[in-house]
Amino acid sequence: MWGQDWMSISELLMPFPEKPKQTFAKKMRAQNYTVEKMYRVAEDFFVSLNFSSLPESFWKLSMLKKPADGRRVMCQPSAWDFCDTQDFRIKMCTEVSFKDLLIVTHEVGHIQYYMEYSGQPFVFRQGAKPAFHEAVGDTMVLSLLTPEHLERLGLVDPKDLLDNDEQKSLNFLMEIALKKLPLVAFSYVMYKWRHDVMSKTYSSEQLNCRWWELREKFEGVKAPSKRSEEDFDPGSKWHVVADLPFLRTAELIKVNIFRYQFSKILEFQFHKALCEAAGKYPTIPLHKCSIYGNAEAGEKFRTLLKAGYSEAWEDTLEDMTGVADMDVRPLLEYFKPLHDYLVAENARTGETVGWTKGETRC
Numbered sequence: 126m127w128g129q130d131w132m133s134i135s136e137l138l139m140p141f142p143e144k145p146k147q148t149f150a151k152k153m154r155a156q157n158y159t160v161e162k163m164y165r166v167a168e169d170f171f172v173s174l175n176f177s178s179l180p181e182s183f184w185k186l187s188m189l190k191k192p193a194d195g196r197r198v199m200c201q202p203s204a205w206d207f208c209d210t211q212d213f214r215i216k217m218c219t220e221v222s223f224k225d226l227l228i229v230t231h232e233v234g235h236i237q238y239y240m241e242y243s244g245q246p247f248v249f250r251q252g253a254k255p256a257f258h259e260a261v262g263d264t265m266v267l268s269l270l271t272p273e274h275l276e277r278l279g280l281v282d283p284k285d286l287l288d289n290d291e292q293k294s295l296n297f298l299m300e301i302a303l304k305k306l307p308l309v310a311f312s313y314v315m316y317k318w319r320h321d322v323m324s325k326t327y328s329s330e331q332l333n334c335r336w337w338e339l340r341e342k343f344e345g346v347k348a349p350s351k352r353s354e355e356d357f358d359p360g361s362k363w364h365v366v367a368d369l370p371f372l373r374t375a376e377l378i379k380v381n382i383f384r385y386q387f388s389k390i391l392e393f394q395f396h397k398a399l400c401e402a403a404g405k406y407p408t409i410p411l412h413k414c415s416i417y418g419n420a421e422a423g424e425k426f427r428t429l430l431k432a433g434y435s436e437a438w439e440d441t442l443e444d445m446t447g448v449a450d451m452d453v454r455p456l457l458e459y460f461k462p463l464h465d466y467l468v469a470e471n472a473r474t475g476e477t478v479g480w481t482k483g484e485t486r487c
């Protein structure tokens with residue numbers, strides 16, 4: 126609906142569609158995966174890096190499944206810090222699926238961050254900046270999505286290992302790109318629209334059409350049918366109607382506005398630094414590097430998490446990665462094999478890169 130993830134059209138875009146697709150669902154069923162097991166898998170990843178296991182109260186008090194008694198709940202996955210240094214919970218209507226396994230890992234990442242900085246004074250119990258919070262679990266997801274780790278989970282057959290076959294590996298990278306990269310454009314649109322609404326750049330008669338203008342310009346998507354000011358499409362996004370408070374000062378805007386966009390860049394910075402700490406990168410390319418079970422990488426990551434909000438985010442980031450700013454290079458390194466392939470393939474087929482705006486359907 127928002128074009129924030131393009132996995133649903135991945136079949137149209139696979140570099141090598143004749144190669145059989147990895148289907149994890151069947152393997153998960155064969156192994157009797159349950160909702161609890163999915164949380165245990167995420168927990169185990171962190172524990173392998175010397176993080177703490179999830180407290181008993183987490184298992185007792187969280188809402189990990191849609192309640193069976195039919196009561197109405199909000200299913201949007203979220204992780205909660207009850208600020209007493211012990212009580213941490215997740216609320217999610219988890220289903221047994223590979224997609225949800227990745228979301229579970231993301232949410233458990235929030236909980237691990239809460240637990241690590243719980244030793245800080247209350248005011249410092251926050252992410253170094255909001256994007257850091259979003260990037261913790263997704264950094265683990267990058268290790269989880271490697272042939273090595275998927276084999277460990279029994280989700281790919283050893284004989285079917287992706288790195289035996291470059292074409293399958295490119296298909297897999299394309300899927301990850303379709304999952305992660307469109308969010309950078311979508312979150313920019315969402316926050317730019319919010320910012321422009323609050324700064325009164327638009328009149329109240331232009332809210333929906335301005336939304337579509339931004340979506341076409343930055344995401345390259347069009348509305349599936351004619352829209353008008355009778356519609357209010359931005360309101361379909363939970364974050365617009367329910368989540369972030371109105372921002373008052375320029376500083377707050379700077380910190381919050383790019384929460385999701387920056388987190389996508391950060392997770393690759395984290396992943397690269399951790400693969401280096403684990404002594405794996407550059408011997409193993411980033412998209413095949415898993416830090417599972419590596420104490421050095423764990424130590425490095427925990428130091429960042431423990432600091433919470435107690436230092437300038439630039440310092441926290443520099444301690445871990447050696448770079449004191451957002452840096453898109455690790456993301457580009459991660460996707461380099463796919464990028465090289467696309468450059469060559471587009472040159473071969475004479476494909477036009479990019480899009481023109483055309484007529485707005487609003």
Ligand SMILES: [Zn+2]
Binds near residue numbers: 231235
């Ligand atoms: Zn999150």
